[in-house]
Amino acid sequence: MAHPKRIARKFRELRARNEAALIPFIVAGDPDLQTTRNLVLELERRGADLIELGVPFSDPMADGPANQRAIARGLKTGASIAAILAMVSELRKETDIPIILFGYFNPYMHYGCAELARDAAIAGVDGVLAVDLPPEESAPLAKPLRANGIDLIYLLAPTTPIERNRKIAARASGFLYYVSVTGVTGARTHLPDDLAEHVGALRAVTALPIGVGFGISTPEQAARVASFADAVVVGSAISALAERHGPTGDVVGAVGDLVGAMKNAMREERSAQANAGASK
Amino acid sequence: MPAFPDTHGHFGDFGGKFVAETLMPALFELEQAYKEARRDPKFHADLERYSREYVGRPTPLFFCANLTAKLGGARIYLKREDLCHTGAHKANNALGQALLAVRMKKERISAETGAGQHGVATATFSALFQRACEVFMGSVDVERQALNVFRMKLLGAKVTAVDSGTKSLKDAMSEALRDWTATVRDTYYLIGSAAGPHPYPMIVRDFQTVIGREARRQIVKHEGRLPDILIACVNGGSNAIGLMYPFIKDKNVRMIFVEAGGLGINGPSHAATLTLGTPGVLHGNRTLLLQDELGQIRDTHSIAAGLDYPGVGPELAHLRDSGRAEYAAVTDAEALEAFRLLCETEGIIPALESSHAIAYTAKLAPTLPKEQVIIINLSGRGDKDMNTVARALGVPLREGG
Ligand SMILES: Cc1ncc(COP(=O)(O)O)c(C=O)c1O
Numbered sequence: 229m230a231h232p233k234r235i236a237r238k239f240r241e242l243r244a245r246n247e248a249a250l251i252p253f254i255v256a257g258d259p260d261l262q263t264t265r266n267l268v269l270e271l272e273r274r275g276a277d278l279i280e281l282g283v284p285f286s287d288p289m290a291d292g293p294a295n296q297r298a299i300a301r302g303l304k305t306g307a308s309i310a311a312i313l314a315m316v317s318e319l320r321k322e323t324d325i326p327i328i329l330f331g332y333f334n335p336y337m338h339y340g341c342a343e344l345a346r347d348a349a350i351a352g353v354d355g356v357l358a359v360d361l362p363p364e365e366s367a368p369l370a371k372p373l374r375a376n377g378i379d380l381i382y383l384l385a386p387t388t389p390i391e392r393n394r395k396i397a398a399r400a401s402g403f404l405y406y407v408s409v410t411g412v413t414g415a416r417t418h419l420p421d422d423l424a425e426h427v428g429a430l431r432a433v434t435a436l437p438i439g440v441g442f443g444i445s446t447p448e449q450a451a452r453v454a455s456f457a458d459a460v461v462v463g464s465a466i467s468a469l470a471e472r473h474g475p476t477g478d479v480v481g482a483v484g485d486l487v488g489a490m491k492n493a494m495r496e497e498r499s500a501q502a503n504a505g506a507s508k
Numbered sequence: 509m510p511a512f513p514d515t516h517g518h519f520g521d522f523g524g525k526f527v528a529e530t531l532m533p534a535l536f537e538l539e540q541a542y543k544e545a546r547r548d549p550k551f552h553a554d555l556e557r558y559s560r561e562y563v564g565r566p567t568p569l570f571f572c573a574n575l576t577a578k579l580g581g582a583r584i585y586l587k588r589e590d591l592c593h594t595g596a597h598k599a600n601n602a603l604g605q606a607l608l609a610v611r612m613k614k615e616r617i618s619a620e621t622g623a624g625q626h627g628v629a630t631a632t633f634s635a636l637f638q639r640a641c642e643v644f645m646g647s648v649d650v651e652r653q654a655l656n657v658f659r660m661k662l663l664g665a666k667v668t669a670v671d672s673g674t675k676s677l678k679d680a681m682s683e684a685l686r687d688w689t690a691t692v693r694d695t696y697y698l699i700g701s702a703a704g705p706h707p708y709p710m711i712v713r714d715f716q717t718v719i720g721r722e723a724r725r726q727i728v729k730h731e732g733r734l735p736d737i738l739i740a741c742v743n744g745g746s747n748a749i750g751l752m753y754p755f756i757k758d759k760n761v762r763m764i765f766v767e768a769g770g771l772g773i774n775g776p777s778h779a780a781t782l783t784l785g786t787p788g789v790l791h792g793n794r795t796l797l798l799q800d801e802l803g804q805i806r807d808t809h810s811i812a813a814g815l816d817y818p819g820v821g822p823e824l825a826h827l828r829d830s831g832r833a834e835y836a837a838v839t840d841a842e843a844l845e846a847f848r849l850l851c852e853t854e855g856i857i858p859a860l861e862s863s864h865a866i867a868y869t870a871k872l873a874p875t876l877p878k879e880q881v882i883i884i885n886l887s888g889r890g891d892k893d894m895n896t897v898a899r900a901l902g903v904p905l906r907e908g909g
Contacts (some may be wrong), residue, residue, distance in 0.1 A: 286804040287673065287790060289682045290528040290689065296672060308802050333526060334789045338803030360526045360789065364516060385530035387692060392533070410530060411690035 234326040234354045235379055235402040238277055239437040239458060246498050248454035250275055250491045251439060252483070253330060253463030255282035255298040257307025259475035261315050264307075266480050272325045274484045275491030280357070280461065281316075283309060283331030290332075290359045292414025298467035309339045313351040320352035328355035328381060328402075336369060345372035355402050357381040363396055370399070379403075386410050386426060390433065397434035403459060404436050409443045414464045416443035424456040447493035454494035455501060462490060512823065517706020517793075520829060522822035525705040527685070527792045534692045539707045541612045551607065555715075558603055562636070563593045565600075565718065569726035569883070574853040581873040582737070582880035585730070586856070587723050587751060589887050594632050596625040596859065596888030597719060597747045598700060604715030606633035609696035616640040616695045620684040622649055622677035622743070623814030623861060624656025625888055626700030631665035639696075641665040644684040646676035649813045656892050674807050677743075677817045681791050701744020702821035705792030709821050716750025723883055724754050731881055737762045737872075740885035741864040742782065742835075743814055745821035747887035752833075762834060765824060766868040768810030769837035777809035781820040782828050782835040790818070796825045811840035811896065812860035814888075842867040844900055847890065859888035860896065 242249050252271050256264050268279050284302035288295065309329075316327055329348065336344050336358060348356065356373055357380070358366070366380065373380045379402030384393055387410060397404060408423055409416060420426075423440070430438055440453050441461025450460045466483050473479040517523045525535055545551040559565040567588045576584045589597035602619075609617050617639045621627030627643035634641030643660055647669040650657050660667050673679040681704075688697040702712040727735050738755060740748035742765040755761045770778030778784075785796030788803055798806045798818040810816040827833035838846075843860055846867035850858050858866060865884050873882060890897070898905045 287678065287682050289685045289791070290530075292686070293672075303804065332789075334797075334799070334803040334805075336803075337789060338799075338801065359528050360792070362525060362527065362529060362532050364532075365524050365526055383529040385528070385532075387530050387533045389533060396529075407528075407530060409690075410692065412686045 233377065234324065235278065238326050239403065242277060246502055248457060248494050248498060249277035249439065249459035250450065250487065250494060251278045251280055251441070251459050251461045252276050252466055252487055253280040253282060253441070253461055254466055255284065255295070255302040256312045256315070257284060257302035257305040258298045258467070258470050259301060259479065260305045261307055261311060263479055265315050265319055267483060268319055268325065269323060270480045270484045271487050272323055274488035276325070276487055278326040278328060278459070280328045280330040280463070281312060283312060283329050283335055285332040285335055288332065290412050292412045292464060294415070294464040294467040294471070295413045298470055309335055309344065313347050313353070316351040316353055326354040327352065328357060329353055330357045331359070333358045333361045341369045342372045345376040345378060349376035349378055353378060355379040355381050357383070357405065359383065363399060381405055383407055384430065386420070390429065393430060394433040397436065400434070400436055402436070404430065404434055404438050405461070406430060406438055406440050407442045408440050411442070413442050415445035415468070419443055419449055419452070423453070427456050447489045450490040451493035451497035454497050460490070460494060512826070513706060513710055517710065519823045519826035521787065522795050522825040523706055523709060523793050525792060526789045526794065527705050528689060530689050531692060535705055535707065541608060542707055542711055545608055545611055551611065554607055555604055559600070559718065563599045563603060564591060566722045567591050569723055569730065571730060572854050575850070578853055579870060579873040581878065582876035582882045583878070584869060584873060585727065585881065585883045586886040587719060587883055589719060589747065589885060590856070590858065590862070590889035594625070594629045595891065596629070597716060597750060597885070598626040598629040599632070600718055600750065601700065601712050601715045601746060602626065602629035602633050602698060605696070605698045605711065606637055609639060609698065610637050612696060614639070614694060614696035616642070616691065617698050618642045618644070618684055618687055618691070618695050619698045619700055620644045620677065620680040621700060622680065622816060623812065623859070624649065624653040624660065624892060625814060627665070627667070628656050628659050628663070630698050630700070631660040631663035634665060635663045642687070643667050644670055644680040644687065646674070646680045647671050648675040649677065649680070652896055653813055653892055654895065676813065678805065685791065700746070702746040702749050702823060703744035703791065703793065703819060709793065709823055712746050713749045713753055713823060716746050717753045719747070719750040719885065720752060720754035723751060727881065727883060734758055734761055735881040735883045737764060737880065737882045739764045739766060739865045739869050739882060741815060741861045741887060742767045742820060742824060743817050743861070745824040747885050749821065749823060751883070751885040756832070763827070763832065764868065765833055765835040766864045767835065767837050768812060768815035768864060769839040770809040772839055773837050776806070778837065779808040779810045779816050779818065780837040781818060782824070783837050785820065793822045795819050795822045796828070811843060811900065812864065814859070814861040815864065836868050838864045838867040844897065846870055847897060856886070857890040858886055859890050860893045862887045
């Protein structure tokens with residue numbers, strides 16, 4: 229199947245417009261899959277550039293409390309991989325936004341790596357990320373994904389040595405996901421001071437776009453990260469909003485407002501940068 | 509010795525390193541540190557000295573004349589790991605890894621615990637080596653092993669109750685991994701069983717094999733030959749692999765892993781991973797797991813907190829698949845009965861975990877000829893289980909009563 233490679237195309241378009249991508253992470257099925265579908269469409273309208281769909285797992289070892297609870301809610305409403313892929317299929321009638329599955333390896337393995345790659349491609353998924361699948365163990369998933377034109381997104385951490393960054397970057401496609409904090413997911417009031425330096429150092433080992441995530445929860449933080457990274461991922465802040473507004477409240481509106489504010493702040497930061505550069 | 513694990517930590521189809529990238533460099537660092545420690549005579553000398561002078565090794569191998577007579581079959585020996593300082597085999601591993609932590613200059617030690625025996629052992633060596641210590645424990649286990657929680661606190665450890673998921677060992681381990689992800693630069697994560705990502709299953713096994721090396725010498729002294737059967741309870745599998753690994757090439761020595769059958773393996777309430785598990789990835793390794801067809805981990809149950817986990821160490825999964833080891837499940841009720849049996853026949857109060865191994869022996873021994881020799885790993889003592897056993901027997905325990 230000729231795959232459109234939506235992720236690479238999106239980053240090319242954004243670069244041409246001097247924009248950083250905003251990537252909301254939303255847990256599929258929180259509070260239900262219909263809302264997840266509505267969220268994807270609304271977030272795109274409010275400025276989201278790519279979407280990470282959290283695939284629920286009973287034991288999310290790399291997640292902090294907000295995402296743990298969101299994942300538990302998604303699990304309860306029955307957001308299985310099959311149900312998530314069916315939803316993506318439906319979404320593809322309405323949007324071309326790049327969609328990345330973000331989850332743990334065990335549910336992928338049980339679906340079957342080859343079957344997942346095939347069905348995800350048919351549904352219109354563009355990337356897959358497995359939090360607990362380092363490159364040493366990723367071959368069984370990486371091969372069928374590549375054969376189906378889907379990007380396997382790798383994480384790089386503040387603890388990853390430079391040589392290892394180089395090795396991982398060499399096998400990556402789509403973009404590289406730099407974990408901004410030494411820790412699990414969850415909103416942080418302070419991001420590390422040397423974040424820009426770390427991302428700068430990664431530029432030396434890869435030409436791929438670099439996204440930054442974990443801990444980013446406010447428009448101010450998003451703007452700061454957008455000044456040196458190609459993409460900003462926001463997750464736990466959305467999970468917290470979904471919890472607060474619940475199945476009865478206006479989750480879509482509340483998350484839409486946050487995403488809109490973040491994207492505006494990111495755009496403003498980039499144009500301020502450009503103006504400062506032009507007036508030099 | 510067999511060449512397991514391979515350089516990536518695989519035992520056949522099982523094992524490996526399945527963790528978030530943040531932890532990968534720490535696992536490589538640990539591998540390197542362990543490799544160097546193994547080559548360092550000073551490390552071995554320290555390990556040997558603390559084992560002898562502090563843990564109290566070697567532990568005795570005791571011939572159970574009364575139990576043997578009562579069951580009327582094979583000759584039964586107990587390897588007395590219950591006599592280790594802190595009351596269980598967990599001390600062997602905690603000592604070895606705490607020495608590694610000191611060598612690696614880690615200021616803080618963290619651990620997960622189920623029954624609390626590993627938590628107590630870790631708190632003990634943290635006190636001895638003057639390290640900060642935090643133990644993660646499911647809130648259900650905090651309640652049912654309250655005595656061990658108090659012991660850990662007396663030893664200076666911080667005990668953090670984990671309220672997520674099933675509130676038992678599985679979630680304690682998830683939380684310990686989350687904590688390590690945030691503290692990895694200065695914390696040594698001291699895993700309590702032959703489980704988790706490589707190199708832990710190998711390291712824990714190596715530190716526990718002192719049990720089997722001693723037992724081998726001791727049984728030859730008693731019987732003039734090797735045993736016919738080795739029996740141990742299994743959760744992650746550290747006491748089982750510790751006893752059995754030194755016999756792994758002796759193909760005539762049967763190895764039997766006994767796991768928690770809970771309320772019965774036909775229902776949902778058990779932790780019989782070797783009997784009913786399927787391959788999957790959890791807590792850093794590929795192994796057998798109790799899970800549904802979508803790969804979501806199932807709730808487990810055992811009267812023994814230290815057996816209440818939906819997985820098993822990767823090497824044990826491999827030994828099951830290769831046919832080298834046999835396995836069986838024992839119910840809560842059978843374990844309780846065996847608990848009383850050992851109290852009454854030999855004057856030894858076993859841990860509820862170890863009682864599972866005794867229960868299986870009680871079924872097996874009468875079917876065997878009198879010349880056969882069985883060694884049971886008595887992995888721990890039952891003091892910690894007084895509340896649970898009293899409740900199960902309907903006996904109210906009152907303070908000063
Ligand atoms: C006394 C005792 N025996 C056995 C176990 C089970 O662990 P493993 O399978 O690693 O020996 C435990 C765990 O807490 C324990 O406390």
